[in-house]
Amino acid sequence: MTAARTALVTGVAGQTGSFLAEVLQATGWRVHGIQPAGSGAAPAGVAVHRIDLRCHDDVATVLHQVQPDAVVNLAALSSVARSWQEPVLTHQVNSAAVANLLDVVQELRRADPAVRFVQASSAEVFGRSADTPQTERSPIAPVNPYGVAKASAHLLTQAYRLTGMHASNAILYNHESERRPEHFVSRKITRAAARIAAGVQDELVLGDLDVQRDWGWARDYAAALALILQADEGDDYVIATGETHSIREFVEVAFAAVGIHDWQRYVRSDAAFHRPNETHRMVGDPGKIRRVLHWDPTVSFEQMVVAMVRHDQRALD
Incomplete structure (x- = not known):
């Protein structure tokens, strides 16, 4: 053995x-x-x-x-x-x-x-x-x-x-996942969506909503x-996944998961949250790891966001 x-x-x-x-x-x-x-x-x-x-x-x-x-x-x-x-x-x-x-x-x-x-x-x-x-x-x-x-x-x-x-x-x-700490923008969004839907938070303040990431x-x-x-x-x-989505899209999917489609009422952008030298669009090519090690992502962007929101909803129960 x-x-x-x-x-x-x-x-x-x-x-x-x-x-x-x-x-x-x-x-x-x-x-x-x-x-x-x-x-x-x-x-x-x-x-x-x-x-x-x-x-x-x-x-x-x-x-x-x-x-x-x-x-x-x-x-x-x-x-x-x-x-x-x-x-x-x-x-x-x-x-x-x-x-x-x-x-x-x-x-x-x-x-x-x-x-x-x-x-x-x-x-x-x-x-x-x-x-x-x-x-x-x-x-x-x-x-x-x-x-x-x-x-x-x-x-x-x-x-x-x-x-x-x-x-x-x-x-x-x-x-991202439900284990992501809450100071990261992904969990900040999903947690806020759950809390706003439950009536325990009034608004979500973010930086540049047009920043795009490969999530x-x-x-x-x-x-x-x-x-x-x-x-x-x-x-x-x-x-990487080879796909990009904006923070705006992340917010839209998260709020839709809790039944809020007019998310603009609850979300605002504040320049205080903008980073110096922000990289506005990042996307990776996973072709090598797919070809050499036969790896592929199994969860889509939408599935990821919804899973995180559901976790944050359960945490409020």
């Missing part, structure tokens, strides 16, 4: 980390997780290590203790808006911490060259790309501190791959991460 493989997932209590842990456990992996002190609960069966990834000694201690077959880094300060307020912290968490992980994985490879690493990269590394849609070959040209930090980690992962490490970048476009279902994206982790070779993959 083959011994169970061990994965170490950072950010394991977050939306995508928790889904990935469940996917891996369902296929026989043992899962360890890294979370900072005071963060949320990880899925059942995950051995959690509470450390700060910015501390190289802590990272080395845990990885040498766990001896993982694979490390997936999903830990990040994930708000573009917050990255403008805290650019130094964003760099430390989203870039320097990745250097710590890669350095220690390289140490582990001296005993086991097969140890793998997957970095959760981001569509924000492309910035205002002239490519539509963006592919794995699109220029790296970020326009905000979050994207810059993610780009640094992305390029560093590629550099370690050149040394022989099985190292991959999963270039994640927007992905997918987080469970599908966790499945893509698992495929990348287990691929024959390390590589870079865009994980």
Whole structure:
């Protein structure tokens, strides 16, 4: 009998980390997780290590203790808006911490060259790309501190791959679910729709309603991460749907799900919520991951929004 493989997932209590842990456990992996002190609960069966990834000694201690077959880094300060307020912290968490992980994985490879690493990269590394849609070959040209930090980690992962490490970048476009924290615009919208329909909220205030994003279902994206982790070779993959929808469309679908079709009465745009250097349209080309790893999204944009709204309605019961 083959011994169970061990994965170490950072950010394991977050939306995508928790889904990935469940996917891996369902296929026989043992899962360890890294979370900072005071963060949320990880899925059942995950051995959690509470450390700060910015501390190289802590990272080395845990990885040498766990001896993982694979490390997936999903830990990040994930708000573009917050990255403008805290650019130094964003760099430390989203870039320097990745250097710590890669350095220690390289140490582990001296005993086991097969140890793998997957970095959760981001569509924000492309910035205002002239490519539509963006592919794995699109220029790296970020326009905000979050994207810059993610780009640094992305390029560093590629550099370690050149040394022989099985190292991959999963270039994640927007992905949502009922586990998305409420400060993200997707949950802000679905929660407001449920609350306004229930009479416990009066209005929803958003930024630019015309911003367009390539939105997918987080469970599908966790499945893509698992495929990348287990691929024959390390590589870079865009994980996206290839479709764009505006925030306005997101609002329309969410409010329609609760029976409100004149949503304009309840929603207003405020310039205070507009981001500097906003990238108004982002769309990824998932052709490579479809072709090489046979991945396809299973949930449509409308199904995703409605599922999130239904969850937020149940939460009010």
